Amino acid sequence: MKRIASLLLVLAMMLALAACGNTTNNNGGSANNGGAGNNVSDNAGGEGGDTAESDLQYVKDKGTLVVGITYFAPMDYKAEGSEEWIGFDADMAKAFAESLGVSVEFQEITWDYKVEELNSKAIDCVWNGMTLSDDVMAAMGTSTPYCTNYQTLVYAADKAADFEGLTSLEGLNIAVESGSAGEDAAEALGATTVPVQAQANALMEVSAGTSDAAVIDVLMAAEMTGEGTSYDDLVYSLNLNDTQGLESEEYGVGFRQGSDLVDAFNTFWAEKVADGTVLETATTYGLQDAVILD
Amino acid sequence: MMDFFTSSTFQTVLSALNSGFLKTLQLFFITLLGALPLGLIISFGSMSRFLPLRWVTRTFVWIIRGTPLVLQIIALFYVPGMKDWFNWPSGESGRMIAVCVAFIINYACYFSEIYRGGIQGVPKGQQEAGQVLGMTKLQIFRHITLLQMIKRIVPPMSNEVITLVKDTSLARVIALQEVIWMGESFMKGNSGIAGLVWPLFFTAVYYLIFSGVVTVLLGKLEKKMEFFQ
Numbered sequence: 001m002k003r004i005a006s007l008l009l010v011l012a013m014m015l016a017l018a019a020c021g022n023t024t025n026n027n028g029g030s031a032n033n034g035g036a037g038n039n040v041s042d043n044a045g046g047e048g049g050d051t052a053e054s055d056l057q058y059v060k061d062k063g064t065l066v067v068g069i070t071y072f073a074p075m076d077y078k079a080e081g082s083e084e085w086i087g088f089d090a091d092m093a094k095a096f097a098e099s100l101g102v103s104v105e106f107q108e109i110t111w112d113y114k115v116e117e118l119n120s121k122a123i124d125c126v127w128n129g130m131t132l133s134d135d136v137m138a139a140m141g142t143s144t145p146y147c148t149n150y151q152t153l154v155y156a157a158d159k160a161a162d163f164e165g166l167t168s169l170e171g172l173n174i175a176v177e178s179g180s181a182g183e184d185a186a187e188a189l190g191a192t193t194v195p196v197q198a199q200a201n202a203l204m205e206v207s208a209g210t211s212d213a214a215v216i217d218v219l220m221a222a223e224m225t226g227e228g229t230s231y232d233d234l235v236y237s238l239n240l241n242d243t244q245g246l247e248s249e250e251y252g253v254g255f256r257q258g259s260d261l262v263d264a265f266n267t268f269w270a271e272k273v274a275d276g277t278v279l280e281t282a283t284t285y286g287l288q289d290a291v292i293l294d
Numbered sequence: 295m296m297d298f299f300t301s302s303t304f305q306t307v308l309s310a311l312n313s314g315f316l317k318t319l320q321l322f323f324i325t326l327l328g329a330l331p332l333g334l335i336i337s338f339g340s341m342s343r344f345l346p347l348r349w350v351t352r353t354f355v356w357i358i359r360g361t362p363l364v365l366q367i368i369a370l371f372y373v374p375g376m377k378d379w380f381n382w383p384s385g386e387s388g389r390m391i392a393v394c395v396a397f398i399i400n401y402a403c404y405f406s407e408i409y410r411g412g413i414q415g416v417p418k419g420q421q422e423a424g425q426v427l428g429m430t431k432l433q434i435f436r437h438i439t440l441l442q443m444i445k446r447i448v449p450p451m452s453n454e455v456i457t458l459v460k461d462t463s464l465a466r467v468i469a470l471q472e473v474i475w476m477g478e479s480f481m482k483g484n485s486g487i488a489g490l491v492w493p494l495f496f497t498a499v500y501y502l503i504f505s506g507v508v509t510v511l512l513g514k515l516e517k518k519m520e521f522f523q
Contacts, residue, residue: 066384071483080306080486105385109469113372118374122382123390200481204491224482229489 020196025217053258056100059124060092065097068109068123073223074285075129087145088285089127095277099268111198114177115139118256126136126254129219131181136254141262146269146278148170148290150241151185152221154206155213157235163213167243173216175205181249187241191215200224201230215240219290250292298326306485307493314476315500321393321462321472326455327522328398333405355368360493367396371468388469401483403414408450413441436473452512473497 059065067090067125069076075089084108099105109117117123118140132142153174155163164209169191174185178195182202184277196202199220205211207230216224221236221283241248255261272278274294282291298304304456339351360364371392374380382388416439466475477494480487 032446062384062417064384071479073483073488075481078485082485086386105386107469108471110467113368113468116368116372116376120372120374120381122371122384198482199501203489205482207491224489230481230491 036052038105038107044173055124055261056257056264057263059102059192063189064103064105065100065125066105066107066113067093067094067097068126069106070108070111070119070130072129072220074219074287076127088282088287088291089129089285091281092272092278093125093127095267095272096268111177114254118254124255125265129217129251130254131217131249132252133181133184133249135179136252139257140254141259142255143253143262143265143269146168146292147250147251147287148248148292149241149251150218150248151182151257152218152240153213153217153238154203154221154225154234154236156206156209157233160235160237164237171212172212173210175202177202177216180216182217186215186242187195189240192233198226203234206234207231303487303490305312306487307480307490307496309424309477310475310476310484311493311497312470313499317390317470318462318472319463319501319504321397321465321470324456325397325401325458325462328394329401329405332402334409336406337409337413340406341413355406358400359407363396363400363461364467366400367393367464367473368466370396371467389465389468389470393468393470397458397461397465401454404454405451408447408454409443411450412447413439415446416442423442430462447518448512448519452509452516455508455512456505458503459508473500498515 040183069089070087071077072087072089073123074087076087077090078085078086089104093106094104100178106115107123109123112259114126116124126140129149130136132145143226153163153166153169164249169189170184172191174186175196176186177196177199178197180199182199183193183195196204196205198214199214202211202214202216204222205215218236218239225231225234225236241253242288253265255265279288279293335353336351339347340355342348342351371382371389374382382392420438420442421434424438429437462472463474465472466478469475473481474494474497476484477497480490480493482488
């Protein structure tokens with residue numbers, strides 16, 4: 001009897017603790033939102049009073065800008081035999097850190113946890129060819145778009161006849177990266193989606209025949225299929241954004257919600273567009289047609 | 295075939311997998327070093343005659359054993375920063391520290407139950423014999439219980455240790471670049487190589503060799519303990 005009583009007490013205590021957790025959560029959330037509001041108005045007014053809330057100051061005090069990335073040629077990648085991160089995003093991130101007077105540190109992350117990585121301050125920004133979807137814009141403070149992209153369909157070369165000129169994906173099993181813009185596109189076109197952890201896993205699904213096709217970023221499809229890869233039997237075609245009658249997608253940089261780093265970035269970017277650095281860097285990586293210059 | 299093993303692609307993949315496996319080993323040994331003693335302390339807590347301490351310890355063990363390790367790793371790494379309690383050190387080292395802490399706590403709880411089984415499995419008469427000889431509690435534990443307990447716990451511990459070898463792969467959920475992460479990295483791209491699947495499956499070789507070595511060593515330990523029979 002005594003035992004049952006103490007067990008119940010322990011359970012009650014745990015429930016109480018869990019409840020506390022929830023309330024603090026809510027408080028934390030609203031406090032953050034409040035902070036965001038302050039920052040925006042501070043910036044609008046030119047001089048800010050509340051420096052304790054300034055993300056820019058936090059990064060400057062720390063002396064490093066930690067950039068969250070995944071390996072994604074030609075945005076963030078390493079050349080063979082080199083340990084240095086290069087690519088359009090990596091090079092521009094180095095320049096941005098320099099303009100802030102801090103050093104840059106690249107941190108590979110798990111893409112599913114990009115928002116948690118930001119909010120827990122494990123990283124300071126997500127700068128990795130990130131499509132500015134509604135979800136991303138709701139969860140982060142995002143920059144103005146800097147590059148365009150579209151989603152494409154990857155399928156087995158020997159089944160190409162079935163896929164060419166397709167306008168609907170109804171009745172097909174389509175592998176997509178969970179939470180990606182490709183998932184949205186596949187769903188919009190009526191596909192039965194198979195959400196997997198990464199775009200690379202989506203290709204493995206197609207190659208193993210466990211899914212009919214995959215929807216991924218065109219930049220990545222170009223890198224990961226064809227000659228010299230494990231997927232030389234896969235091909236890609238179709239601009240799914242055209243098929244849906246949507247505008248092309250746009251890439252942006254993600255910061256913590258309400259962060260004043262967004263404004264710092266936008267100012268920096270406008271300067272670099274004006275002096276030609278952006279176009280020059282984009283050309284180095286073959287992105288001169290994709291980059292946004294206005 | 296030989297061409298493949300001497301190719302620069304194979305060399306690049308191998309050196310990446312090696313660096314990943316070093317992280318795996320680091321995590322494995324730090325976890326053992328931390329969890330073996332901590333587990334003993336927890337087992338004392340869960341056998342304590344002081345009721346509140348016993349209940350707190352057993353509840354803690356219940357929570358840790360009752361939730362997935364992967365969830366514990368995610369919570370331990372992200373929640374402190376989100377709540378502004380503290381930040382883990384930046385970069386790879388911070389991730390390694392967080393993962394080690396999560397593994398040590400988790401494995402200590404499993405070990406504590408194995409210790410408890412081992413200690414309580416030593417017949418009570420032996421402790422009583424120690425008391426008759428006028429030994430203190432500590433002496434009884436050190437000279438009578440402990441060694442017999444070690445003999446009893448070697449087989450169940452071997453099980454846990456081999457599970458630990460493979461559980462280290464859970465660390466990649468917070469982007470610790472252990473051997474599976476490195477294997478997967480060649481699918482999307484790493485060191486200028488993209489679209490390769492075989493490195494992922496090749497990591498099995500590392501796990502098999504390592505768990506083979508661990509099995510042999512633990513078997514030897516078990517043999518050494520036979521003189522207690």
